[in-house]
Amino acid sequence: MRLLHTSDWHVGRTFHGTDLLADQDTVLAHLAELVERLSVDVVVVAGDVYDRAVPSAEAVRVATTALRRLREAGAELVITPGNHDSAARLGAFADFAEAGGLHLRTTIDAIDRPVLLEDAHGPVAFYGIPYLEPDPARLALGVPEARGHTGVLTEAMRRVREDLATRGPGVRSVVLAHAFVTGGVGSESERTIAVGGVEQVPGCVFDGMDYVALGHLHGPQRLADYLRYSGSPLAYSFSETTRKSVWVVDLDDRGLAGVDRVELPVPRPLATLRGRLDELLEDPEHDDLHECYLSVTLTDPVRPVEAMRRLRARFPHAVHLDWEPEGGAGAALRYSEAVRGRTDLEIAENFLTDCRGAEPTERERALLVEALEAAGRADVDPEEVLR
Known part of the structure; x- marks a missing residue:
């Protein structure tokens, strides 16, 4: 049996305010092409199909289109929810969907009820462990003494092993789980699932399984031959520099026979730039970044006016902007220290200076005086300020 392991689609997510639905549709369509080209039997999606518990209608359309394409390409589908999904919404109509080859395992009481699929060597049991929020999960699992993610996942895997033991010899096992497993490396785009730190x-919680398809971390990672993260199909932060991919997993009569990494297309690459605004806008070396999602750090000593508008005139997909003036901006003060003994006008002037790296002009100081007078601030003396 051949599996394709993917996860963390996050359909509906934006990238620094930019809609990604078209990019997501493109890369998910490629998964269906892989299923057909590589003769994949089963696609497993280990959580975070959607980016929100209540996805938009457009996000639902993209996700359901992707699932339809995968099924039409010839694969059975096994899906479990992640911490971004609503398990109840994702699992709606699960019993009906199963008849069409879409197997949704979204509830705690179904953890030990596998999806049984056959190949030439017999059955393979797919166990879906939905994302388990520790406090409600330990009560639902009947183990109130369990603590944290380790406690509830240990109980979930106990149930899996207990059921697998009743299946008799020769039944191979695949587990889908959405968790942060020790040894994995996170990125900036995952939502923390920490409980009590x-x-x-x-x-070792997953020991004894033939293959464990993990979700939650967005980079492709191998923790052991049988224990892997596929990562997300798109980059969702500028920290994700590793090429996105899926795992193609082969099972033979004895269990895990091999795993291959297959890279995915990049609808729009990511890039970073650093330097002074005028130099970035004029340097011909940056011409190849025209089509990239771009993160820019400006080093001008004074914050440039309308910097993002000017950047987008040359780089239309610039999405993130920082300002780090050369030489640094000095040590930050606590708010109480920064305002102690200062008038409202001085505080306003210092705010402008800190934000822009340059003191306000006379015209700007006059506007500040007018604004503070209009607000009825008594500690402003216009004659003194403008003298």
């Missing part, structure tokens, strides 16, 4: 679970 602890979010990681040891990989």
Whole structure:
């Protein structure tokens, strides 16, 4: 049996305010092409199909189109929810969907009820463990003494092993789980699932399975031959520099036979730039970044006016802008220290200076005086200020 392991689609997510639905549709359509080209039997999606518990109608359309394409390409689908999904919404009509080859495992009481699929060597049991929020999950699992993610996942896997033992010899096992397993490396785009400061679970929790398809971390990672993260199909932060991919997993009569990494297309690459605004706008070396999602750090000593508008005239997909003046902006003060003994006008002037790296002009100071007078501030003496 051949599996395709993917996760963390996050359909509906934006990238620094930019809609990604078209990019998501493109890369998810490629998964269906892989299914057909590589003769994949089963696609497993280990959580975070959507980016929000209540996805938009457009996000639902993109996700359901992707699932339809995968099914039409010939694969059965096994899906479990992540921490971004609403398990109840994702699992709606699960019993009806199963008849069409879409197997949704979204509830705690179904953890030990596998999807059984057959190949030439017999059955393969797919166990879907939905994302388990520790406090409600330990009560639902009947283990009130369990603590944190490790406690509830340990109980979930106990149930999986107990059921697998009843299946008899020769039944191979695949587990889908959405968790932060020790040894994995996170990125800037995952939502924390820490409870009491602890979010990681040891990989030994999953010992004894033929393959464990993990979701939650957005970079492709191998923690053990049988224990892997596929990562997200698109980059959702500028920290995600590794090429996106999926795992193609082969099972033979004895279990795991091999795993291959297959890279995915990049609808729009990411890039970063650093330097003074005028130099970035004029340097011909940056011409190849025209079609990239761009993060720019400006080093001008004074914050340029309308910097993003000017950048987008040359780089239409610039989405993120920082300002770090050369030489640094000095040590930050606590608010109480920064305003102690200063008038409202001085505070306003210092705010402008800190934000822009240059003192306000006389015209700007006059406007500040007018604004403070209009607000009825008594500590402003216009004659003194403008003298």
